[in-house]
Amino acid sequence: MEREVMSFDVVIVGAGVTGLAAACRLKQLAQEHGQEITVCVIEKGSEVGAHILSGAVMDPKALNELFPDWEQRGAPLHTPASEDQIVWLRDAKQHIQIPNWMAPKTMHNQGNYLISLGNLCRWLAEQAEALGVEIFPGFPAAEIVYHDNGAVRGILTGDMGVDKDGQPKSGYIPGMILEGKFTLFAEGSRGHLGKQLMEKFALNAGKDPQHYAIGIKELWDIPAEQHQPGLVIHGSGWPLTDDSNGGFFLYHTDNQQVAVGLIVDLNYRHPGLSPFDEFQRMKHHPVLSQYLKGGKRVCYGARAITKGGFNSLPKMTFPGGLLLGCDAGTLNFSRIKGSHTAMKSGLLAAEAVLDAILNDEVEATTFTDRFQQSWLYEELFSSRHFGPAIHKFGAFWGGAFNTLDQNLFGGNLPIQLRDQTHDHQQLKTSAECQPKVYPKADGLLSFDKLSSVYLSNTNHEEDQPCHLRLLDPELPYQVNIPLYQEPAQRYCPAGVYEVIEEDGQPKLQINGQNCLHCxxxxxxxxxxNIQWCPPEGGGGPNYPNM
Structure with missing residues (x-):
């Protein structure tokens, strides 16, 4: 099919903090050099910020570099962190508060801000458009387009108006090719195009496999007497067991709201574990319920988190493009922060790309040196043991190791911890585990999946191809269901996967309309076997201020 082609100097996939920071910096640098440069940002969400979800406590150091006058420009950083509390939940009732001096210094938040990352992206989009960046929400990047020599040429946007059988409907609009001298991939965690680039260019050769967690988050309006603006609570322990690691957060933001969430490492071993249900019962612990009782839950969402850190970082450059931010894995899990590091990767990419364009080069080769000489590299390198220590020793002793490493040795303990097992290879079979039974939701502090998905404002056009594709449709019936009782119906936080009975036999049903794109x-x-692909543009959650 002949496709319409739009040409730019730089095409950026994803209007998160990474892509928008890169776009703004490209325009700033071009102006400084007296150059004209065209920059396009495409975003699969219905609007900028619609698919953005993060805790979030933000270190403003990268924002300071991009817009030193961000406060005068009205950036939505309104609530400075005022107090850190770090707790260990011993069981469903008891806890121990860890003195701040005993916690890794990377978890101290003085000078940081409690924010909505979605609202920050909306503000960054305004700054980008004022600089002349073109932003197209509602346009997913469906495929990578290559030159004959193998270099990335750009991307193909998804077709609009295709029915579930792949046939054009009335109002069908074919996708178009957006080509650029460079294409920056900033899709967020587990980007579907990033996966392809890793394989094609062997970007992660010699690296540890990437590791992930799922983060589940709710926003609550709470009574004024329970609200302490700037209070940051982090914790771990109950309800996660020795077979699973992770931790929770509760942030007192502005407007009498709190953000509460649970992060579960996806290397967990019990096939019956449900991160959603662990989160729901966790909210009943007195450490959290004291703030949530009498409040109202107003939003819900979930997102994967790229947390492999320094040991899993791929090569980020290739002919015609770069892989950036959480698409590459720049999050610093020791700080439970990734927005400042993602932004910095975008700023460094902008410098390297403009240099390559001005010198008529096909690969932004100066990026690697810029990265290795930056505070981003230093921060990630000094935290390289954090994730492997938790995976190897568990949350308690791993936390003790990390306190020693960070506070006494500055991240330079003379040992090398690695985690070279893929997350998907960790599950035990159901026969090896005792069944997990979760309490019924009470509708006050804990809730079911469907009512939660409703609060995410998720919507997909129903008559379209399913964007959750099984490479082998028979594998669930040969392996997943008989050996693991199909864990997808438990690890999915949106009720997308169900095993129902049809003619006396189990059937895997995929409710793609519920998908949160996590x-x-x-x-x-x-x-x-499950391949996530982008649905029709604008589909998915529509988060207000997550």
Whole structure:
């Protein structure tokens, strides 16, 4: 099919903080050099920020570099962190508060801000458009387009108006090719195009496999007497067991709201574990319920988190493009922060790309040196042991190791911890485990999946091809259901996967309309049989201020 082609100097996939920071910096640098440069950002969400979800406590150091006058420009950083509390939940009732001096210094938040990352992206989009960046929401990047020599040429946007059998409907609009001298991939965690680039260019050769977690988050309006603006609570322990690691957060933001969530490492071993249900029962612990009782839950969402850190970082450059931010894995899990590091990768990419364009080069080769000489590299390198220590020793002793490493040795303990097992290879069979039984939701502090998905404002056009594809449709019936009782129906936080009975036989039903685009199924499926692909543009959650 002949496709319409639009040409730019730089095409950026994803209007998160990475892509928008890169776009803004490209325009700033071009102006400084007296150059004209065209920059396009495409975003699969219905609007900028619609698919953005993060805790989030933000270190403003990268924002300071991009817009030193961000406060005067009205950036939505309104609530400075005022107090850190770090707790260990011993069981469903008891806890121990860890003195701040005993916690890794990377978890101290003085000078940081409690924010909505979605609202920050909306503000960054305004700054980008004022600089002349073209932003197209509602346009997913469906495929990578290559030159004959193998270099990336750009991307193909998804077709609009295709029915579930792949046939054009009335109002069909074919996707178009957006080509550029460079294409920056900033899709967020487990980007579907990033996966392809890793394989084609062997970007992660010699590296540890990437590791992930699922983060589940709710926003609550709470009574004024329970609200302490700037209070940051992090914790771990109950309800996660020795077979699973992770931790929770509760942030007192502005407007009498709190953000509460649970992060579960996706290397967990029990096939019956449900991160959603662990989160729901966790909210009943007195450490959290004291703030949530009498409040109202107003939003819900979930997202995968790329947390392999320094040991899993791929090569980020290739002919015609770069892989950036959480698409590459720049999050610093020791700080439970990734927005400042993602932004910095975008700023460094902008410098390297403009240099390559001005010198008529096909690969932004100066990026690697810029990265290795930056505070981003130093921060990730000094935290390289954090994730492997938790995976190897568990949350308690791993936390103790990390306190020693960070506070006494500055991240330079003379040992090398690695985690070289893929997350999807960790599950035990159901026969090896005792069944997990979760309490019924009470409708006050804990809720079911469907009412939660409703609060995410998720919507997909029903008559379209399913964007959750099984490479082998028979594998669930040969392996997943008989050996693991199909864990997809538990690790999915949106009720997308169900095993129902049809003619006396189990049938895997995929409710793609519920999908939050968290990518957990793409990561955790044991046979790597589930492939997440972008649905029709604008589909998915519509988060207001997550």
């Amino acid at each position: 990518k957990t199924c793409d990561i955790k499926d044991m046979g790597q």
